[in-house]
Amino acid sequence: MLDSRSxxxxxxxHGGGDQTVLIDIEDLSVEFPVGSGALFSxxxxxxxxxxxxxxxxxxGECLGLVGESGSGKTTLGRAILRLQKATRGRVRxxxxxxxxxxxxxxxxxxxxxxxxxxDPYSSLDPRMSAGAIIGEGMxxxxxxxxxxxxxxRVAELLEMVGLxxxxxxxxxxxxxxxxxxxxxxxxxxxVEPDFIVCDEPVSALDVSIQAQILSLLTxxxxxxxxxxxxxxxxxxxxxxxxxxxxxxxxxxxxxxxPSADLYRNPLHPYTYALISGIPVPDPRIEAQRERVxxxxxxxxPADPPTGCHFHPRCPFATEQCVVEKPELREIDxxxxxxxxxxxxxxLEGV
Amino acid sequence: MPLLEIEDLKxxxxxxxxxxxxxxxxxxDIExGETVALVGESGCGKSVSxxxxxxxxxxxxxxxxxxxxxxxxxxxxxxSASEMRRYRSRRIAMVFQEPMSSLNPVINIETQLTEGxxxxxxxxxxxxxxxxxxxxxxxxxxDPxxxxxxxxxxxxxxxxxxxxIAIALSCExxxxxxxxxxTSLDVTIQAQILDLMQxxxxxxGMALLLITHNLGVVARYVERINIMYAGRIIEHGSxxxxxxxxxxxxxxxxxxxxxxxxxxxxxxxxxxxGQPPDLSRLPIGCHFAERCRNVIDRCENEYxxxxxxxxxxxxxxxxxxxxxxxxxxxxxxx
Numbered sequence: 001m002l003d004s005r006s007x008x009x010x011x012x013x014h015g016g017g018d019q020t021v022l023i024d025i026e027d028l029s030v031e032f033p034v035g036s037g038a039l040f041s042x043x044x045x046x047x048x049x050x051x052x053x054x055x056x057x058x059x060g061e062c063l064g065l066v067g068e069s070g071s072g073k074t075t076l077g078r079a080i081l082r083l084q085k086a087t088r089g090r091v092r093x094x095x096x097x098x099x100x101x102x103x104x105x106x107x108x109x110x111x112x113x114x115x116x117x118x119d120p121y122s123s124l125d126p127r128m129s130a131g132a133i134i135g136e137g138m139x140x141x142x143x144x145x146x147x148x149x150x151x152x153r154v155a156e157l158l159e160m161v162g163l164x165x166x167x168x169x170x171x172x173x174x175x176x177x178x179x180x181x182x183x184x185x186x187x188x189x190x191v192e193p194d195f196i197v198c199d200e201p202v203s204a205l206d207v208s209i210q211a212q213i214l215s216l217l218t219x220x221x222x223x224x225x226x227x228x229x230x231x232x233x234x235x236x237x238x239x240x241x242x243x244x245x246x247x248x249x250x251x252x253x254x255x256x257x258p259s260a261d262l263y264r265n266p267l268h269p270y271t272y273a274l275i276s277g278i279p280v281p282d283p284r285i286e287a288q289r290e291r292v293x294x295x296x297x298x299x300x301p302a303d304p305p306t307g308c309h310f311h312p313r314c315p316f317a318t319e320q321c322v323v324e325k326p327e328l329r330e331i332d333x334x335x336x337x338x339x340x341x342x343x344x345x346x347l348e349g350v
Numbered sequence: 351m352p353l354l355e356i357e358d359l360k361x362x363x364x365x366x367x368x369x370x371x372x373x374x375x376x377x378x379d380i381e382x383g384e385t386v387a388l389v390g391e392s393g394c395g396k397s398v399s400x401x402x403x404x405x406x407x408x409x410x411x412x413x414x415x416x417x418x419x420x421x422x423x424x425x426x427x428x429x430s431a432s433e434m435r436r437y438r439s440r441r442i443a444m445v446f447q448e449p450m451s452s453l454n455p456v457i458n459i460e461t462q463l464t465e466g467x468x469x470x471x472x473x474x475x476x477x478x479x480x481x482x483x484x485x486x487x488x489x490x491x492x493d494p495x496x497x498x499x500x501x502x503x504x505x506x507x508x509x510x511x512x513x514x515i516a517i518a519l520s521c522e523x524x525x526x527x528x529x530x531x532x533t534s535l536d537v538t539i540q541a542q543i544l545d546l547m548q549x550x551x552x553x554x555g556m557a558l559l560l561i562t563h564n565l566g567v568v569a570r571y572v573e574r575i576n577i578m579y580a581g582r583i584i585e586h587g588s589x590x591x592x593x594x595x596x597x598x599x600x601x602x603x604x605x606x607x608x609x610x611x612x613x614x615x616x617x618x619x620x621x622x623x624g625q626p627p628d629l630s631r632l633p634i635g636c637h638f639a640e641r642c643r644n645v646i647d648r649c650e651n652e653y654x655x656x657x658x659x660x661x662x663x664x665x666x667x668x669x670x671x672x673x674x675x676x677x678x679x680x681x682x683x684x
Contacts, residue, residue: 068536176625206391207563211607211621233537236566236611240619263611277541278611279566283589285612286570293545294538297506350612 021095022195022227023057023080028089030072030079034302047302049075051251052089054328057195062221062228064242064259066235066274068298072251077197077231081113082106093195111141114188118200120180124172130183131168134158137191157186162216178209185216195227202237214241235274239263247271250301250309253328256336264349267337269314272347280350290348308340316341351423352379353557354403354442354525359417361395361402364410368630372398374581375417380525385551385558387568389604390578393626396561399578400527404442405434421525440470443518445547447530449510453502459486460498463517470521485516489546508539512546519550526551529561544571565604569593574662577601580627580637587663597657597665599642636667644669 030050049072057063067073078084080091082098091098093109101109117123124133131154135144144150155165161182172180181201188196198217202210218241221228232238238245238259245262247255247270255268266272276291296313299305305312311321320340328338339345361373373395380386390396401407403419403426419426426437438444446452454462463485464478473481479498486494489512502510511531518526528547532540548571551558560572568575568589575592577585577600585598596602603622610618624641627633633640639649648668657670 068538178625207565207604208391208607208622209625211609211619212623214609215619215621234609235537236609239611239613240609273538275611277537279564279570280610280612281566281569281605281608282593283569284594291541293541297508297539298536 020059021056022059022093024092024095025053025055025057025076025080026090026092028053028076028079028091029087030075030084031087045302048072048251048304049301050079050086053248053251053253055246055253055256057227057229059194059227060225061243062230062241064238064245065229065231065248066233066238066245067248068233070250070298070301071248072301073231073233073248074199076248077115077199077229080229081110081115081197083115107141111137111191112194113197114191114193114195115197115199116181116184116188116201119204120177120184121172121204123184124180126172128171129168130158130163130170130172130175133172133183134168134186134190137187141191143191153190157190160189160220161186162212176209177205178212181205181213182216185213185220189220189224193226195229197229197231199231200233201230203232203234210237217241234278235263236278247274250299250304252309252338253336254310254338256328258334261335262349266347266349267331267335267342267345268310268339269316269345269347270310272349273313275349289350308338316345353382353384353422354559355379355418355420356399356403357418357420359399359402359419360415361398361407361412362415363412365630370630371581371632372412372629373402374632376576376578376581376583378576378583378586380557380559382524383552383555383557384574385548385560385572387560387562387572387575388578389562389565389568389575391563391626393629394578395581395629396578397529400444400529400559400561403527404438404444405429405431436470439466439518439521439523441523442525442527443521443523445511445514445518445526445528445531447533449507449514449534450502452514453510455502458499458501459505459513463498463513463520466517467520481520482516485520486513488519488550489513489516490542491516507535508543511535511539511543515543515547515550519554522554523556525557525559527559527561530563531560532567533562533564540567547571565592565608566610577604580632581629582637582666584638584667585665587659591660591663595659595663597659597663597670598638598667599644599669600638601665603641 028050029052031046031048034045034047053076065073075084079086134157135150135154138144138150138153144153154168158165158167163179163182202213205213220226230238230241242259244258246253249270255271263275266275273292273294280286292315294313307323308321308326311317326338326340328336331337331342357377358375359373360375363370363372376399388396402414407414414427421441460479460482463482467473467478467481482498483494486497491497491509491512505513532543535543562568572589574588576583579600585601592601596605606620607622622641627637635650635652636654639645646668654666654668656664656666658664659670
């Protein structure tokens, strides 16, 4: 495992944001008990949704977190915010361990960390006006001293996300999906956070609206100096917003790399398969692309395969992969991968 | 003669005092054995148009108000309900987006697979079961004997979609309509399912109508593309035409909105401003005029005629030819 000092230099060299560490995740695990009736039995079966994950998020960067459904990416995002209790491990925010915090400290920290949800339909209270939704956090954290400041700030936020100030009085059902997602973004920004977990913020939207929201998120990041953890299943969306990308498979991080390197030259066979599965909207390029279509489906997280979790689907798996768990290790100064054969494989990106 | 010809099809939905023009006069065709795409965003009418082909529009409130849907020359819209039933699954089969909700949760896979073959092909239960076994193998489901007896909830999303494909293939139709067949699936599974559909329809000489919002998917699998916007087809052409010489500002906007996995510039997205129009209050002129960068006075007053840009490539835009040159002039697409 890298110490945080050498990781600092990495970000520096690759321009992947500021060199200071904002969030440091250390050996984090989240387990869920499964199976009914097993509640009181001693050996309850558990799903390792997040399995011993270590990851660093630098100030000012956008770290993409990619994986298929069931990979644990959303759980990891929620565990970082302490919306989900971790079973083991810890998260440090600016060097301070969050699990040791409580009361006022935690409440203060919660203001600095926000989340934008996937579904713009279920994440807004239908009985609250857009203005009340956006302003609620400001009231809780006492950020607006008087009514006039409050209203002015709500109006500012609406305009910041590309809506009109008059829309504050409207209710969620009066907005389209893209507009609702803008309200969700304004709500997150209202408490002036430093860090935002964007949990699949565009996957429920149409292509043309998706592009609008992605551009908005990028602009806001630059204007306000935000740090993002951008959780998504769509690798092409992630490429357009992230400085670095972490790939998850069945609860484990399998690869971390600066965005451009990951796509050009993936090191993990799973990353390679993900990239090759995504079509390029250009028939000529498509015709020439080398592709690998993975056999099988992601394994059941309650009963993951031995050794490398990916081995049953991996075209390059050997005997070693079946028995031995590959550690996430450093390949060069900026890249981490957990594959026994990373050095010998040559995998083509896009 | 093409396998399927759709001519000036109009499907409207009637509310208390509104008329939603979901499909507002579309015309396209599909040749025997060909793969054609119908691309558009939610609410553009692409699914309504495909349900109209099979007479599956709920009525009321929906009604096909005009047009013809000719299958090998027979107008399907003139058929009686029982005649139509003989076309469904026997001639034209459908694969829906949600494999979860399109399979019956309380009936096992075998019954769902054999039902069509027994009623449509007149097979005995034994014959149909044997074929069901073969079909599951064909669509890549391992251990088919055991799987046949299982229920939909015992299958993953990708496996359910394979079952749906097996059902669609079961009566050997001439055309399969796949409405967003992979949208609810994971990326690695999407590639598996689309490859499977392509191989199977090619082997059997079946035509495939792929309805999707994802232009990227289309690039890999189809020969011709129809782009829909607010109830109408606004551009039609071969796959190469659409991607290399898009001739409608909406198509250009869509292409510029797609985050491409082979490009890494963070600012390369160029979104279309605004939102699609309300289908119950469509403008007199071009439906896209309000969001269009190339808009001229004429666009607001008169719906554009279809301009033939090249043989087999047409666009419903008053400025069709110049749109193409604008797109080509952008360095990122050179």
